[in-house]
Amino acid sequence: MENPMPSDRIPLKLNAVGLSKKDYDGAASTLCKGCGHNSISSQIVQVGYELNLRPHEIIKLSGIGCSSKSPAYFLGMSHGFNALHGRMPSVATGALLANHTLKAIGVSGDGDTGSIGMGQFKHLMRRNVRMVYIVENNGVYGLTKGQFSATAEEGLELKYAGQNEFPPVDLCMEAIIAGAGFVARSFAGDAKQVRELIKAALSFRGTAVLDIISPCVTFNNEDDSPKSYGYGTKNEKPLHELGFIPFAKEIQIEPMEPGELRTVKLHDGSLISLRNLDADYDPTNKLAALERLIRAQETGEFITGLIYYNPTRPSLAEVEELDTPLAQLSPEQLRPGREKLEQFLQAYR
């Protein structure tokens, strides 16, 4: 069922907006059993429930790919837009210009973002369109049956695709360089981190990019492949232990101990707490973030966490001075009066 009714039959635990967790479900997934994308979908469902999101205030968008199919499988009571391959950013930009009060969750793949959609991805971040942009990164094109994507590691060998001859694109680096102010990497197998990052990203007023390694169990899941479950589970190296503290609970956080627990304040007053696991990692330092990513790439480290954070740039809606959502303007606001036309034409006589 694609548009589930709020369930009122079975007595379920309801959240603050009167919805059960089931109300955040979507249609049954048609992806392969065990696909990383499914775990991410279920974390989005969990986040919706835990954050008391109102489904009608959310839009979900995607490009094309197995990953991009997934918005059909969560938040069934939210409007969805499964766009063109690589072109979700422009659709999201337009939709959020029409109504900047909506919260947008975009889901893309590494092919969708890193190849055909690289240009739009970059320009989305350059404009700082407010949305959560999730890349479900599996190093292959799942939907077209296993070709290498631009994020596949150099030298990687796969049964169908053969050997990859080119160095990988690092989407987090691309995001930082393009001006995104919230850049994170995670692992579909690390449910808690994925969940906390999505929550925090929803509070960010700008493009929040989550590059989530999401194994393709069908085409790229041999234990020696860096984007497999086996490899990720064994080698994931979180930079910090990460928690999201919604605005209302702010008073509950424990006092900070420098070097150990760091908090980052989000636009709506919510906080992210980061307990450092990596030697004193500071996600607000752009150069340090890039350096850490480059180092990780060179050594093959699988670092995860909030890699870069900078809340200072205004979002596109702020730059464009949007006030009443453009989709909700009255006829009077949309069409100037008759006398305005007559006056205007005077200059052309």
Added chain:
Amino acid sequence: MSVLERQQEAGHATRSPVINDFSLVVATANGTGSQTANLTLLRSFFKMGIPVHGKNIFPSNIQGLPTWYHIRVSHEGYIARKPSEILVAFNPVTAAEDIQELPAGGVCLYNADLKNLPKRDDLVFYPIPVSELIAGVDVPVKRKPYIANMAYVGVVAWMLGVPLEVVEEALGAQFGYRQKLVESNLQVVRRAHEWASQNLRKQDPYRLEPMNKTEGLIIMTGNEAGALGAVFGGVSVAAWYPITPSTSFMDALREFLPKLRKDENGKPTYTVIQAEDELAAAGMVMGAGWAGARALTSTSGPGISLMAEFVSYGYFAEIPAVIWDIQRVGPSTGLPTRTSQGDVSFAYTLGHGDTKHPVLFPSSIEESFEFGWKSLDLAEVLQTPVFVLSDLDLGMNNWMGRPFDYPTEPLQRGKVLSATELEALGGFARYKDVDGDGIPYRTLPGTPHPLAAYFTRGSGHNEQAQYSERAEDYERLMARLARKFDTARNLVPAPAIEQHPSARVGIIAYGTTRYAIEEARDRLAQQLPTSFLRLRALPINQAVRDFVAAHERVYVIELNRDGQLHGILQNEMPEYATRLRSVAHLDGLPLTAEWVKTRLLSEEAGL
């Protein structure tokens, strides 16, 4: 040899005066500010009450960047392109060729600084001592080349008998009444005029006399008119990528919106985004239209190709969008500064698998304005991408027109269900034909109702917007979309028909070719009377069928090589396939009445 001697040597017999009926071409090098001078002439003639039209003809990449500005005046009101009898030769690179092209009896006003001009005994020559005339005029050195053009304005005014007060008024309008600028320019005009009256003797027959045929009219470019129409049509998201000749559409939109569309608190009720390419521009428009904003983009042929997948998606997912295509010639650079009607069949069926789109054909600034607002209504009413196919000639040139009629109908937002309506209905099926017109109902994101949401996708879907590859679902969807297109037939602007009571021959055309055709029809009134159907939009309705049925032969005249509309009409009316004859032509220039007349006569003679 003195000027007077040279004139006498030419020894022209006095000819009877030619009043308010000729063409004049100003040949200058691009970037010398000649546009101001040319528009001053155009406006002066207009203010004298004489029907007038100006066309800027400019190749995109030739040494010296020449531009030719053609002005036609016609007391009969004809404004199609017509070869010029009068030349203002100010471009050293093209002067020789320009002079050779003049017809016998023509006039050449030339910058006296130009050397080695060809001699022709059958022309009248008037020199203009530009350096002398601008010497000592008080303007910054940087502006000298600009005011140099005012020298020909003065001499042309003398030659044609344009009162200086009229030129002054026109200049005022041109410079937005900034007195200092007007003064320095006017100083040159006056000097040139005075010099000409003292040193030249009028030997040509061309003159202007005041009329009252432009009273109450306005002058504007098609792109400005279209943009203004969109402003009054409530456009609130515009996305674009620069490309000649559509750029001035967005320039106008960006100029007009801040003046006309701020809300009570001074906040903009619009946004204009320069996208990274046309593909992204189309995506933004789709996203905005889906989310409930009135959205448009403007581009030209090469941009249309990048928009193809989104337009196709918009057709299947049923998303309102307006796309202005200011047509030019060819891919890549092609002939980017030349006009054409070359995107008709491309735009009409752009997409994958049985896509068809409403296409509007404005032919004037009045229609550019009207279609500017109407296209936004149509897109939302029909929930589909709508094309407006203008062209470089209409879009970038200045045209006379009646002051625009305020939109005759209130904004039409189409079938959008609110939360209250959803509650009353107990839900909805996004792609179901409830009313039998093929147009389903939609909801906007943000609608506060648990049953408002639906999932939008390009791939197969059933009436509930669920993924489906079932054969029945696809066929049903396609049949409904065809039904919706049939509904569109009577919603798009109807054709303008001039039925001649006894004509056996009909003409079908669209857009700016109308001017040459209207003039040719008048000239052929005795010899070959014709009826004329000016198509204002696709898809066609019954009136087009009836028109073809009522004539033995119908010529479809258009500005492309292959007769694109002709092909479409043959397809739509296979029963009349042989009755429809293609008269198509493209050399990058607007049609002339002479060409239309000759072609029609030879077609008829060849029967």
